[in-house]
Each structure stands twice: as C-alpha cells, then as structure tokens.
Amino acid sequence: MARYTGKEIAREHLLDVAKHVVHAAYKAPQITGRLKLQAEIITGEDLVPIIEGLGVLAKVSQFVYWDYTTFKDFYEAGNPPVLVLIGAETTISEMNWNCGACGFATCSEFNRYAKENRGTGVIGGGPCCNWKVFDLGIACDWACAAASQYNVDNRIQGSSGGVAATLGYLPGCSSVLGLPLGPSREMVWYSRDIMHRKFKYEDHINTMLASIPTHFMAFAGSGRPVFKAADRWWEANNQITWGRQEQSEEKLYEVIMEMAELTAKYGPQIEARYKNS
Amino acid sequence: MGKHDDFRGREHIHEYPPYSPQDLRRREGSLLAARLMVNAALTAPFAGGVCQVEAEIVYGPDEQEELARKIEELAYTNRAWEEMFKYEAVMVRESDAVIFLGNLLAGEFALDAGCGMCGGRPDCSYFYEKKNTKYGLVDVTDRRSDTLIKGPLCSARVSDLGFAAGSALWMASQLLVDARPLISVSLAGQQLGYCRRSFVVAGICIATLAKNPFVDINPDYHLINMTKVLENTRKQYVTPRTVTTFDYRKWIPRKSEEE
Numbered sequence: 001m002a003r004y005t006g007k008e009i010a011r012e013h014l015l016d017v018a019k020h021v022v023h024a025a026y027k028a029p030q031i032t033g034r035l036k037l038q039a040e041i042i043t044g045e046d047l048v049p050i051i052e053g054l055g056v057l058a059k060v061s062q063f064v065y066w067d068y069t070t071f072k073d074f075y076e077a078g079n080p081p082v083l084v085l086i087g088a089e090t091t092i093s094e095m096n097w098n099c100g101a102c103g104f105a106t107c108s109e110f111n112r113y114a115k116e117n118r119g120t121g122v123i124g125g126g127p128c129c130n131w132k133v134f135d136l137g138i139a140c141d142w143a144c145a146a147a148s149q150y151n152v153d154n155r156i157q158g159s160s161g162g163v164a165a166t167l168g169y170l171p172g173c174s175s176v177l178g179l180p181l182g183p184s185r186e187m188v189w190y191s192r193d194i195m196h197r198k199f200k201y202e203d204h205i206n207t208m209l210a211s212i213p214t215h216f217m218a219f220a221g222s223g224r225p226v227f228k229a230a231d232r233w234w235e236a237n238n239q240i241t242w243g244r245q246e247q248s249e250e251k252l253y254e255v256i257m258e259m260a261e262l263t264a265k266y267g268p269q270i271e272a273r274y275k276n277s
Numbered sequence: 278m279g280k281h282d283d284f285r286g287r288e289h290i291h292e293y294p295p296y297s298p299q300d301l302r303r304r305e306g307s308l309l310a311a312r313l314m315v316n317a318a319l320t321a322p323f324a325g326g327v328c329q330v331e332a333e334i335v336y337g338p339d340e341q342e343e344l345a346r347k348i349e350e351l352a353y354t355n356r357a358w359e360e361m362f363k364y365e366a367v368m369v370r371e372s373d374a375v376i377f378l379g380n381l382l383a384g385e386f387a388l389d390a391g392c393g394m395c396g397g398r399p400d401c402s403y404f405y406e407k408k409n410t411k412y413g414l415v416d417v418t419d420r421r422s423d424t425l426i427k428g429p430l431c432s433a434r435v436s437d438l439g440f441a442a443g444s445a446l447w448m449a450s451q452l453l454v455d456a457r458p459l460i461s462v463s464l465a466g467q468q469l470g471y472c473r474r475s476f477v478v479a480g481i482c483i484a485t486l487a488k489n490p491f492v493d494i495n496p497d498y499h500l501i502n503m504t505k506v507l508e509n510t511r512k513q514y515v516t517p518r519t520v521t522t523f524d525y526r527k528w529i530p531r532k533s534e535e536e
Binding site: 028029030031032090091095096097098099100101102103104105114117118119120121122123124125126127128130131133134135136137138139140141142144145155156158174175 | 321322324355356357358390392393394395396397399400407424425426427428429430432435437441442443444446447456457463464479
C-alpha cells in the first residue's frame with residue numbers, strides 16, 4: 001500500500017502527458033510525408049538557461065515578457081511547467097511539386113536559393129518550403145491537442161522554442177516551437193493570474209492605445225486627426241508621429257549581444273549532450 | 278397529439294450500394310463529422326489569436342468527379358505528381374466529403390513579426406520585396422501567376438493553416454473518421470475556386486467506410502481499384518450468359534451424375 005500526495009503525483013503526471021504529446025507530434029498526419037521532426041522534453045533545472053534567455057528577449061518584447069514571467073515565477077515557486085520542444089528542418093523541398101508558394105517557380109530554384117541565403121528571424125530559420133511549415137504546424141497542433149485531451153494547460157510558443165533553438169537545442173532544426181505543459185492548476189497560460197500587479201492600469205491601457213490606434217482616432221477630416229489618449233482628449237490634442245527610435249534600436253543591439261553571451265555560457269554543455277547521445 | 282408522440286423510426290445504414298438510401302444515411306454522419314472538423318479547425322491556435330481561416334465542405338458525385346478530373350489534369354503537368362495524383366483522384370471519388378481550409382491572409386497580410394521563416398531574414402523583406410506594394414500594403418489585384426500558388430506567402434500564416442488542418446484531423450481521429458490531407462486535393466481545389474478568397478488552400482478527404490480508402494494502396498491504383506473492379510464485373514458477367522443460353526422454365530443443366 002502506498003499514499004500519494006495529489007500535488008506531487010500531478011506534477012509527475014505532467015511528464016507522462018509530455019510523452020503522449022511528443023508521441024502525438026510524431027504520429028501527426030503530414031501532407032508531404034517527408035518532414036523530419038525532432039522533439040525533446042525539458043524539465044526542472046534544465047529550464048533555467050531557457051528562462052534566462054526569455055528574460056533577455058523580454059526586454060524588447062512584451063509577449064516574451066509574459067512568457068518569461070510565467071516560466072520564472074512557476075519555476076521559483078517550485079512548480080515548473082514541463083517544456084516540450086518540437087522542431088523540424090523546413091528549409092528544403094525534396095518534393096518537386098513546383099507549387100510556387102515559396103516565391104520560386106521550381107523546388108530546385110528554391111533549394112539553391114535557400115542553401116545560399118539561409119538565415120534566421122525572431123522565431124525560426126528560413127527560407128522555408130511552405131508545405132514543410134504546414135506539416136510542422138499540424139504536428140505542433142497535434143501536440144497541443146494531445147495535451148488538451150489530458151486537460152493539461154498548454155500554449156504553443158515561438159518564444160521558448162526560439163530561445164531553446166538559439167541555445168543549441170534540437171540541432172539541425174530550422175524551426176523550433178516550445179509547448180509548456182502545466183503546472184497542474186486551473187489557469188496557467190491564459191488569463192494568467194501570475195501576471196497580476198506586474199503592470200499598472202496605465203501600462204495595460206497604453207498597450208491597447210499603442211497597438212490599435214485607429215480605434216482611438218478623432219474625426220479625420222482635418223487631415224491630422226487627434227489621438228484620443230486622454231479622458232479630455234480634445235484638450236490634450238495628441239497626434240501620432242513616426243520615425244526611427246534610436247533608443248529602441250540600441251536596446252535591440254544590447255539584447256542580441258546578451259543572447260550571444262548566454263549562448264556562449266550554456267551552448268557548449270547543451271551541444272555536448274547531443275554528441276554523447 | 279403532442280409533437281413527440283410520434284417520435285419513432287428505423288434508419289438502415291450500410292455503405293453499399295453507393296448512394297443508396299442506406300449509404301446516404303451513412304454519408305450524413307460523415308458530413309456531421311466534417312462540420313465538427315471545420316469547427317475544430319477554427320478553434321486551432323493561431324499566431325496572435327487572429328482569425329484567418331475559411332472553410333468549405335464539398336460532397337456529392339458531381340462535385341467529387343469534377344475535383345478528381347482536375348487532379349488528373351494536374352497529374353500530367355508535373356512528373357513528380359503523375360502517379361501520386363492519379364491514385365489520389367481515385368481517393369477523391371471514394372471519399373464521403375472533402376474539406377477545404379484556406380488561409381485568407383498568407384498572401385496579403387503577413388504576420389509582420391520578422392519571424393524569419395519565409396526568407397531566413399530577421400524582417401519581412403523577403404515577402405514584401407517580391408510583392409507589388411505601397412506603404413507596406415500589398416496590391417493583390419494582379420492575380421496572374423505562372424505557378425499554381427502565387428508566392429511568396431507569409432510562412433507564419435501557412436504554419437497557422439497547418440494548425441487548423443491539424444485540429445480538423447485530430448477531430449477526425451477522435452471521431453474514428455478516416456481523413457487525410459492531400460496535396461493534389463489542395464492544389465486542385467484552389468484551382469476550382471474553393472475557399473476563393475484564400476491564398477493557400479489545404480484539402481482533406483474524409484470517409485467512413487469499412488476500409489480506409491486513403492491507405493494500403495496497391496500499384497496502378499488508378500487502374501485497379503474497387504470501382505474499376507466492379508465496373509469490369511458489370512462489363513464481363515452478362516456476356517457468357519448469352520453464349521450458353523437455355524429456357525430455364527423447361528430445362529436446367531445438371532451435373533452428369535444427377536441426370
């Protein structure tokens with residue numbers, strides 16, 4: 001006979017669910033039938049480098065800040081999520097479908113261009129064959145659906161996946177997405193109460209004001225419509241201006257350098273694991 | 278009499294013969310599944326939670342024949358497709374229904390997040406440089422294209438279409454309905470104008486037959502398949518009857534020992 005504490009057994013169960021999730025990703029139907037999928041499960045203290053990387057990116061991206069804080073706070077509270085990484089090499093097409101979706105007339109022209117112009121963006125590498133990306137989407141969706149079947153809170157992320165890929169996880173994958181599972185409680189990745197009091201009322205409203213400006217514009221007949229950013233907006237007379245923001249460009253450069261430092265710190269030990277396995 | 282006093286009935290359901298009343302009842306069930314699959318597709322995770330997927334469900338012998346013929350037409354335009362597309366045209370004819378999912382944004386409204394997937398750059402320049410644009414707005418009115426899909430597309434949007442298809446396929450799997458995404462169906466469907474406003478379309482065939490019509494395919498499937506075998510039987514069987522004829526009312530041939 002044995003007794004199990006609910007909290008502990010639920011936390012252990014997340015790893016079992018992660019296994020189901022990984023299995024579902026591999027089992028997902030494909031339109032190309034040629035996607036080379038990779039997956040990995042990250043738990044416990046192995047989350048630390050990824051959390052640190054999210055912390056760096058959080059300085060220039062609010063949506064990364066949300067994910068960073070959620071990961072960090074649950075980790076520090078001793079109740080971390082389990083992170084599933086799902087990735088694939090999507091920058092080559094062996095199909096010869098010549099469909100044109102990539103912008104080239106033939107797959108061989110695309111492959112030649114992709115080989116010479118390989119690079120990365122905020123989330124993944126490219127240029128990509130869109131049908132390979134499509135298949136990776138199906139696989140990631142099956143991963144989410146599998147977690148959902150087990151009533152485990154989850155959210156597919158470019159943030160954690162991108163950071164993990166930068167640090168060297170899933171070598172050989174051009175695109176990596178992260179899928180945190182749990183922790184076991186009602187709301188984790190949606191309506192996040194862990195974010196309570198992290199932003200002031202003004203921060204929330206400013207985000208909305210800055211993101212959907214046309215919703216806050218006054219009559220446009222003047223040619224220079226007033227931006228309704230205050231209760232007595234007709235007195236404030238705010239107008240939108242645009243231009244380069246040197247300050248944010250400098251900050252972006254700082255973040256890139258910091259990420260490079262982090263990769264130098266953790267990269268070798270992450271790389272070593274793939275050599276041993 | 279109350280409206281429920283008469284609530285009774287019998288529904289015979291069987292897959293054979295095709296399009297018989299009993300088969301049509303079966304197909305009604307497949308259609309319900311198709312609708313649930315579409316609903317599932319619409320709830321899939323999308324980048325930024327943005328609505329961007331439209332769907333169309335296509336069924337019926339005429340519609341499926343038209344789609345199959347378009348696939349057979351495409352088969353001869355690309356050596357890589359010929360065999361595969363001819364086989365998949367058979368699958369389209371044998372399906373109960375075809376679901377099309379289209380992405381409404383992929384060719385016009387990119388995610389604009391610099392994700393890197395379309396061109397391997399940390400910005401969206403690969404997409405915009407190949408489009409006719411003004412102030413970041415894509416002029417899509419010139420729809421001429423030498424390729425079936427007018428690229429480039431925003432790969433983040435295509436990824437989201439993958440998520441939509443994934444949820445539809447997951448729903449099919451939960452309902453034990455056989456379903457398969459097929460490139461032939463996707464491209465032919467877009468050519469025929471299904472999901473007309475979309476820049477890229479994914480086609481999923483579904484069926485609820487004893488044998489999943491999308492797997493365990495034999496070689497030369499376009500020549501040797503259930504329909505062709507039955508058609509050959511219909512073609513062959515009557516002829517020998519007319520050769521060895523007799524008047525069954527007066528005499529029926531017996532094995533020699535019985536005479």
